[in-house]
Amino acid sequence: MALMNLRKMAINQTGVIVSVKVGGELGHRIREMGLVPGAEITVKQRAPLNDPVALRIMGGTLTLRNNEADFIEVDVAS
Numbered sequence: 001m002a003l004m005n006l007r008k009m010a011i012n013q014t015g016v017i018v019s020v021k022v023g024g025e026l027g028h029r030i031r032e033m034g035l036v037p038g039a040e041i042t043v044k045q046r047a048p049l050n051d052p053v054a055l056r057i058m059g060g061t062l063t064l065r066n067n068e069a070d071f072i073e074v075d076v077a078s
Helices: 024-032
Strands: 002-005 014-020 040-046 053-057 060-064 072-076
Touching: 014 024
Parallel strands: none
Antiparallel strands: 002 072, 014 040, 014 072, 040 053, 053 060
């Protein structure tokens, strides 16, 4: 396993969230969406200019902007 920033994950790559490195309102909003340590995520697709990114988490799909994804550290299979 290797630690990686969520923004750098490839399409169809799966990993487990290790940490969310932001506090305040943005950190609270990210955690409310289910992006918490221990959650498994899969990058499903990216918009034509790579922003935003669509994620599969807990049976649902959500999108994040790259500036939000920068705060999420993921443990992925190498």
